Amino acid sequence: MAQLPILQFEEKIIETVEQNQVVVIIGETGSGKSTQLSQMLHRRGYTKSGIIGVTQPRRVAAVSVARRVAEELGVHLGEDVGYAIRFEDRTSERTRIKYLTDGVLLRESLSDPELGQYSVIILDEAHERSLNTDTLMGLMKRLIRMRRSNLKVLITSATLDGNKVSKFFFDCPVLTVPGKLYPVEILYSNERPKSYIESCLKTAIDIHTKEPEGDVLIFMTGQDDIEKLVSKLEEKVYSLEEGSCMDAIILPLHGSLPPELQVRVFSRPPPNCRRFIAATNIAETSLTVDGVVYVIDSGYVKQRQYNPSTGMYSLNVVQISKVQANQRAGRAGRTRPGKCYRMYTSMDYQEELLDVTVPEIQRSSLAGSVLYLKSLDLPDIDILRFDFLDPPTSESLEDALKQLYLIDAIDENGSITRIGQTMAELPLEPSLSRTLIEANEYGCISQALTVAAMLSAETTLLPGNRKNVDKKRKHRSEDLPDGSGWGDHIQLLQIFELWDQKNYDVNWCKDHDLQVRGMLFVKDVRKQLCQIMQKIAKGSLEVWSFKNQKESQAGYWNLRKALCVGYANQLAERMIHHNGYRTLSFKPQVVQVHPSSVMKPDEEGKFADYIVYHELITTSRPYMRHVCGVQVDWVMPILNKVKNLNVNKLSGGSTDLTRGTIEGNVKNSPKKEDARTTSTLDGHDNKIQAARERFLARRGKK
DNA sequence: GAGCACTGC
Numbered sequence: 001m002a003q004l005p006i007l008q009f010e011e012k013i014i015e016t017v018e019q020n021q022v023v024v025i026i027g028e029t030g031s032g033k034s035t036q037l038s039q040m041l042h043r044r045g046y047t048k049s050g051i052i053g054v055t056q057p058r059r060v061a062a063v064s065v066a067r068r069v070a071e072e073l074g075v076h077l078g079e080d081v082g083y084a085i086r087f088e089d090r091t092s093e094r095t096r097i098k099y100l101t102d103g104v105l106l107r108e109s110l111s112d113p114e115l116g117q118y119s120v121i122i123l124d125e126a127h128e129r130s131l132n133t134d135t136l137m138g139l140m141k142r143l144i145r146m147r148r149s150n151l152k153v154l155i156t157s158a159t160l161d162g163n164k165v166s167k168f169f170f171d172c173p174v175l176t177v178p179g180k181l182y183p184v185e186i187l188y189s190n191e192r193p194k195s196y197i198e199s200c201l202k203t204a205i206d207i208h209t210k211e212p213e214g215d216v217l218i219f220m221t222g223q224d225d226i227e228k229l230v231s232k233l234e235e236k237v238y239s240l241e242e243g244s245c246m247d248a249i250i251l252p253l254h255g256s257l258p259p260e261l262q263v264r265v266f267s268r269p270p271p272n273c274r275r276f277i278a279a280t281n282i283a284e285t286s287l288t289v290d291g292v293v294y295v296i297d298s299g300y301v302k303q304r305q306y307n308p309s310t311g312m313y314s315l316n317v318v319q320i321s322k323v324q325a326n327q328r329a330g331r332a333g334r335t336r337p338g339k340c341y342r343m344y345t346s347m348d349y350q351e352e353l354l355d356v357t358v359p360e361i362q363r364s365s366l367a368g369s370v371l372y373l374k375s376l377d378l379p380d381i382d383i384l385r386f387d388f389l390d391p392p393t394s395e396s397l398e399d400a401l402k403q404l405y406l407i408d409a410i411d412e413n414g415s416i417t418r419i420g421q422t423m424a425e426l427p428l429e430p431s432l433s434r435t436l437i438e439a440n441e442y443g444c445i446s447q448a449l450t451v452a453a454m455l456s457a458e459t460t461l462l463p464g465n466r467k468n469v470d471k472k473r474k475h476r477s478e479d480l481p482d483g484s485g486w487g488d489h490i491q492l493l494q495i496f497e498l499w500d501q502k503n504y505d506v507n508w509c510k511d512h513d514l515q516v517r518g519m520l521f522v523k524d525v526r527k528q529l530c531q532i533m534q535k536i537a538k539g540s541l542e543v544w545s546f547k548n549q550k551e552s553q554a555g556y557w558n559l560r561k562a563l564c565v566g567y568a569n570q571l572a573e574r575m576i577h578h579n580g581y582r583t584l585s586f587k588p589q590v591v592q593v594h595p596s597s598v599m600k601p602d603e604e605g606k607f608a609d610y611i612v613y614h615e616l617i618t619t620s621r622p623y624m625r626h627v628c629g630v631q632v633d634w635v636m637p638i639l640n641k642v643k644n645l646n647v648n649k650l651s652g653g654s655t656d657l658t659r660g661t662i663e664g665n666v667k668n669s670p671k672k673e674d675a676r677t678t679s680t681l682d683g684h685d686n687k688i689q690a691a692r693e694r695f696l697a698r699r700g701k702k
Numbered sequence: 703g704a705g706c707a708c709t710g711c
Contacts, residue, residue: 058709086711103711132710222707255708280707302707315706360709368711427711456711528711595703620704 004032006177013037013175014044021144022153022172026162028179029330033156034065034124038097039073041120041152047096049150050119055102057130058286059085066090066099086427087524102132106372109139110424113376120152126165127158127323128285129359129390135369138388141169142378158323160355168389182333184295188346196298197225199343201232204276207294207341208237209245214293214338215275217283219328221302221317226252226278233276246272253279253287259517265289284327288334295332297325299344299353305363308399311570311586314618321357325349359390366392366400367430367569371409374416375424384651401650403569406585406641407434414650422536426529428452431614435566436529440537442558447493449533451559453526454492455614455626457518480512487599487611487628489563490556496522564630567612568638572624579607581624583616585642591616594623610635 006013006027016023027033038052046052056062066083075081082091083099091098100108102123109115121140126133140153157165162174193199200218207216220226230252237248253265265287269275277289281301301320306313320328325342332338342349361369373383384397404410407430409420416424423433432452439448481498483491499519502508509516564571572581572591579601583589593599593607601607608629615625 101710103709107711128709130709224705256706282708284708286708304707317707525711596705617706619706623704 003180004036005030005180006032006036009175009177010040013040016173016175017041017152017154020173021148021151022140022155022169024162024166024169024172024174025154025156026159026174026176027156028159028177028181029327030180030334031177032180033177034061035068035072037122037154037156038120039069042097046120046152048119051095051117052097052120052122053105053115053118054097054099054122054124055105055133055136056099057102057125057128057133059101060286061125062099062101066097069097069099087528102130102136106132106135107427110372110375113378114146115143115151119150120154122154122156124156125285126155127161127356129357129361131360131364131369134359134361134388134390135372137165137168138386141387144169158326158356160323165389168387179330181330182335182337184329184333184337185339186329187339187341188349189343190345192345192348193343196300196343197229197232200229200296200298201236203296203341203343204233205236207296208248208274208276209240211294211339213246213272213274214336215269215277215289215291216294216296217289217292217331218276218278218296219283219298219301220278220280221298221300222280223252223254223256226254226280229278233278237276246274248274248276250276250278253277253283253289255280255282258515262287281324281328283331284324289331291335292331293336293338295328295338295340297328297340297342299325299342299348303358303363306365306396308365308393308396309587310589310616311365311399311403311583312589312616312618312622319353321354322349323356325353361388361392362390362396365403366396367403370397370400371404371416371420371424371430374404374410375421377416398647398651402645402647403585404430405645405650406569406638407431407566409434410650412646412649425536426532428456428529431566431570432456433566434568435562436533438565439559439562440533442562444555444558444562445533445537447555447559448562449526449529450493450496451489451563452529453522454496455489456525457522482600483598484553484556485600485629486556486560487608488597488614488626489628490559491598492626493559496526560628560630561634563612563628564634564638567614567628568641570613570616571630571635571638572611572613572627573635574607574609574611579605581607581611584639589616589622591622591624593627594625596625597627599627599629 025033025037034054038054041047041052056065062083062085066081067077070077070081073081078090079092079094081097082095084091084104085101086104115121123133123136123140126137137155144151144153155165155169166172166174189199200220204216204218218229220229230250233250237250249269251265253262265277268291275291277283283289299320300317301324302315303318304313304315329340332340370383373386384394401410401414404420405412408417409423409430410416419434419437422437423430426433426436428436432455436445436448436452439445481491481494483494495514499508504523506516509519569585571584573584574581579593581591581593583591599607599611609632610630611624611627612630613624613627617623617625
């Protein structure tokens with residue numbers, strides 16, 4: 001412990017914290033900042049007047065760091081040192097140092113906006129710029145003014161970002177603490193490779209034949225490329241002349257790999273054997289692989305991006321940032337000096353790569369965040385000018401307001417409604433919280449809770465990889481319920497209800513290729529949601545399943561009705577002669593139902609006239625994932641609302657976004673000024689009108 | 703008829 005670099009800086013750090021309310025700490029990997037900063041401040045008496053809270057972006061980090069600190073102080077975890085993550089609060093009245101995920105701290109500030117119990121708040125790993133950390137930084141800026149005398153804030157960041165954070169916090173001091181990494185030699189490509197898979201492959205073979213022992217970590221973009229590289233590398237390595245070099249093991253590592261295959265990277269290789277690990281950026285921060293001496297960096301990452309004008313997400317392969325490139329390189333220097341081979345030129349590194357990763361707040365839908373901020377009811381703060389380190393575009397904020405208005409979370413003046421206030425208390429995206437509240441009115445809260453919980457776990461649940469399933473046993477997915485023709489929400493409900501009937505037997509999940517961990521997570525989420533809903537409804541809710549089929553059908557009807565209200569911002573209408581849909585709540589887009597959907601066409605081969613969708617995502621084409629058919633009669637009030645939408649009024653009337661003080665807004669949306677005068681939907685008014693006419697015609701037919 | 707990087711309340 002004594003050799004941790006940060007301890008040499010203790011006097012300097014304490015002195016700076018005493019003289020300043022906010023301090024930025026640039027702590028390189030291995031500096032010990034996560035475990036030592038809190039202990040230093042504890043030693044110097046900062047826990048006498050309150051708790052030291054340290055946030056982490058990941059659950060595992062919060063738990064493991066808390067455990068380490070408890071050990072170092074020789075106390076039981078949960079007493080003087082504790083942690084709080086979702087579903088698990090291991091703190092007590094004695095707790096003085098508390099590690100928590102930034103999401104949990106945000107929840108806490110919902111019930112206590114001044115965060116009065118804390119004397120110090122440390123935002124760790126702020127350079128990762130998660131949506132939650134960015135929101136917290138904005139809140140901290142406000143909080144330090146209110147609690148000038150009794151709150152200290154420390155923010156840890158990366159070299160390239162430190163001055164920016166300091167500027168944001170009124171030019172607060174920046175301290176740099178060196179890390180304890182071994183030197184890593186950086187080797188660039190001479191030219192931009194045509195195929196990065198091929199150049200990764202070639203570099204891997206070069207290392208294997210020429211370099212001394214040590215494992216190789218290769219950063220790729222996704223499962224597909226990883227599998228390609230693994231099979232090519234195997235082929236090459238095994239064709240090498242026997243005895244010409246050491247043995248090799250080649251391992252894939254990515255998020256959709258079952259946990260039992262993921263842990264293979266943690267077992268030591270046999271002697272005289274080199275491991276190659278082809279990984280996504282899961283190995284950049286979340287998992288640390290020991291024994292890595294060589295890193296091959298493709299220079300790319302797969303990144304999700306939201307488009308506020310279409311409501312559509314896309315998953316793109318993009319260049320990494322310099323911060324990411326350095327993080328990847330650092331993975332080679334953990335145990336001894338290493339080498340990092342970059343599959344791009346040094347010119348590209350200097351001139352093409354962004355300094356820092358585009359923060360999540362500029363890549364996501366902000367409906368949830370805006371609702372959260374509105375629910376805090378900060379008297380002195382205009383949400384649209386909320387002081388973010390990197391402000392989102394005005395277009396993105398308007399989109400959030402529009403969505404919130406369509407689901408009744410804010411009124412036409414942009415003020416939060418009672419419904420909105422309740423929604424903010426639920427740890428769900430706004431559409432699902434709105435669905436729960438509506439379902440409570442229709443007596444189908446039990447089903448809605450299940451659907452919301454299932455969708456919270458999403459992708460990891462169902463058998464994704466058909467190839468493997470087909471090989472083993474045939475009719476796995478056919479064994480699962482089919483949503484009774486109404487779509488995926490109903491199917492998810494039916495699956496959970498079946499599992500409930502089996503008394504949550506994990507073997508039942510395995511038999512049906514459902515991810516056990518995912519299903520257990522759903523059970524936890526559902527329980528948590530039940531508790532919150534019960535508190536809100538002030539009475540006992542009927543939170544368990546309907547017993548017989550007849551009641552189920554009535555339940556499905558009401559559930560779909562509740563979904564239609566909750567997803568008013570995610571509604572689509574089928575086009576006349578085929579099964580393509582047009583989105584109605586955004587600038588109209590032509591989209592398809594994702595082929596994995598269980599929604600069934602009717603006798604004429606047609607899908608439902610109107611559906612709600614959980615997500616729009618462009619992969620090979622624009623798709624709606626998780627859809628549910630809704631009745632035509634339920635749609636009319638929503639279309640009326642869309643038609644009468646006035647974004648200017650929603651954003652507070654007097655607030656003219658284009659003249660806002662937020663530099664980033666203007667810079668990022670140069671064309672905004674023209675479209676400003678009236679509702680952003682005016683251009684599509686005729687299309688909405690046409691939809692209303694088609695709607696009336698369809699209703700007439702029924 | 704497609705396939706999805708990673709987190710978190």
